Amino acid sequence: MRHAAIIGTGQTKHTKAHDDMNQAELVRQAATRALSDAGITFREVDAVVLANMELFEGRALPEMWVGAGAGGYLKPAIKIATGGTSGTSAAIAGYHQCASGLFDIVLVVGWEKHSEGATQTGMAMVDPLWDRNVASGAVGNFALSISQYVAERGVTPAQAAQVAVKARRNAAKNPYAHLQMPDLTVEQVLRSPMLADPVHRLDMCPQSDGACALVYAAQGIAEKLCARPAWVRAAVTRHDQPYIGDLDRRLVTMRTLRDAARAAYHQVGIVEPRKQIDVAEIYEPVSYAELAWYEALGFCAEGKAGELIDEGVTEMNGELPVNPSGGVLSSNPVGASGVLRVAEAAMQVMGRAGAHQIADARVALATGYGVYAWSDVMILGADT
C-alpha cells in the first residue's frame, strides 16, 4: 500500500474516422506520447492495463492484437471492460496495481475505433429476455431519463444547450478534441435535428476514433520523474441495477455518482466541492447529463443545476470549471473516454493542459459513467 501519481499523459487526435491508423497504431501513438510526456520508455513500464469495448468493433479479445501497441509483449497486461466506465475503471485498476507495491510504473491505455464497428448494434446487445426488444442505445434511454429529470427539476432546453455550447467552445482550445465549434450558439443547438425528444443532435456526444494513455508511478519514483505529479487521492466505483426500469428516476437520483462522490470527498476531506475542487472532468454523454451530474456531485443544491450553467460557474473562467477539454460531448472514443477524463484532470494538476489550462489547479475531479448508471470517481491532487 503506497501512494501513486500520474506522471504522464498522451492522446491521439479524436476524429470521426481514423483511416490513417489501425487500432494497434492508435494505441501505440497514445502510449508513446504518454511515455514521452513522462520522460520514460516502454522498457520502464512494469504492467499495462487496457480499456476497450470490444463489441463496438466486433472484435474478440482485441488486446491480443492491440496489446503489443501498448508495449504489452511479455508484460503483465489486462483489459478492463465495463461499458462507458471502462476507461475510468482501467484508470482505477492501474492505480491499484501501482499502489499495490507490485509494480513501480503502470501504463493505462484506452481506445475505441467506432468507425470500424456498429456501436448502436453493440449497445443493443443487452439482456435477451427483457431489455433487448426495447433496446434503444444511449440516445433512447437518455431521452427517457431526461424527460423524468426535466419534469422534476425544470431545467430548460436552452440551459442544456448552453452545456453543449460550453463543451464545443472549450474543445476549440484542445487540439485533440473531435468537435471544435468555437462559435456554436444555443440557437444552433436547439435548431439541430431532434434525435429523441428532448435530445437534439448537438446535445449528444459524437462517436469518435481515438486513444488515450496515462502513466502511473509509485511514490519515491513519481517525484523524481515529474516536477508536479498528479497524486491519486481517491478512487471509488459504484455499479447499479442491470435493468433501466429498476432504476428510480435515474438522472434525478443518480445514486451511484452521488454515493461514489460522497465516499471520495470523505477520503480527501472535501466538504464544499464547489470551493475545494479546482477543476472537474466529468463523463457527460449528453448535455442534460452534465446538469444532473452537477447535482449528484454536490456542485449545487438539488434543482439548481440550471442556475449553475446560467451563472457561468462551470465555464473556463468560472468558480469551478467543468470539462475544459470539451468533455465527452466533444470527443467520445468510448474505451478511451474515461481515460481521457482522468488524463485531462491529471494534465490540469500537472500544469500541462496548454490552452485549456485552469490556473493553479491543485485538486481535480474525474468521473466515469457507463451502462445505465454505473459511476467511477477519482480525485487527483498536487499533494499526496
Next chain:
Amino acid sequence: MSYTHNMSLTHSASQVNTFLPPISILGVGRTIYAPQPGTAIAELVYHAVQAALNDAGLTMREVDARVTASVDLWDGLTASNVAITEVVGAVMQPEARVAGDGLLAACHAVTSICAGAYRTVLVVAHCKATMSAPRALSNWTFDPIYQQPLGLDDFSAAALQASVLGSLAPPSHAPLADGAAAIILSTAAAPLTIRGMGWALDEHYLGDRDLTDSIALRAAAQRAFALAGIADAKRELECAELSDHFDYQRALWARALGLDDFPKLNMSGGLDRGAPPFVAGLDCLIEIVLRLRETPGLGLAHGCWGPAGQGQAVMVVGR
C-alpha cells in the same frame, strides 16, 4: 523487480515488493460444468457465488468489492457483467470486470487488496461456451490484416501448435460446457494464502512465435515463483493444475513451468472436467484450494486465454 530477463530498470528496483502481504482464500464455489441451455448466466453465477459465500461462512455484506471475468462476444452481450450485477452483489458496490480468464481476475483482485482499496473481494468467472460459436468468434481475435483473413481460429491455431510439437493427429479439445466459478479473497487470516502470481501476454503473430515453447508462461511463472520464493518448482510444489484446453497443452505448459514429469499434475483430470474458457483458470485455483485443504503445501494454478495460449497467468497458493 524486472519482468523480463533483459529489462534493466533505470529507477530503483528496490521499491517493488518481493513478497505478497498475507491474503487468504476464504471460500470457493462453482457450478457443475455441463451444457445448461435452460439456465441463464445470472443463475449460474448465483449458484457459484452462494456456494463460495457458504464455503467462507460469509454473507454478501462482508464482501467489499468484486472482480469478474467474462468476454462479451462469448456471451453475446455488451458489457456482459451487466447480466450478473445483482447476483455478485455489485448494486451500489465496487466491481471491476476483466475481459479474460478468471485467474487473471483473481490476480487483479490481489493487487487491489495490496493497494489497500478493499479487504474482502469476490472473484467470479462465467461462460456459456455451448451457446457461443467458438470457431467463428475466435477468428475475430486475430489481427484483421494478416491473420484473420487466413481463417485462423483457436482450433486451427492449436492444430498448428500441435503440429510443430510433432503431433500428426489434430489436437483434442476439452469438452465445451457452461458454468461459473467463484472465490473469496481477504486480508482476514486463514490457513490458505496467496504466495505468488504473475501474468503476461505473448506475441500475437503466430509466425513470429516459437510455438514449441511459451515464453509468456515462463515470464508469468518467473514472477510468481520469485514472489513465492520458489527456486525449484518441481521439488517445492505439492500439486499443480494447468489449463489444458487442448490435450497437447498439458506437457507444453508443464515444461514452461519446469514441471515436466511432475507426478501431481492435473490430479483433477485437467479440463476434461469441463470448466469452460475464461472459467478454467479460476477453476484450476479452486482445484488447488480443495487439494491443499487435504494436504498442506504449495500449489500452482494456471490459466490461459487467446490463440495458442497468448495470454498466460499463474498463481501459487500455500497452506
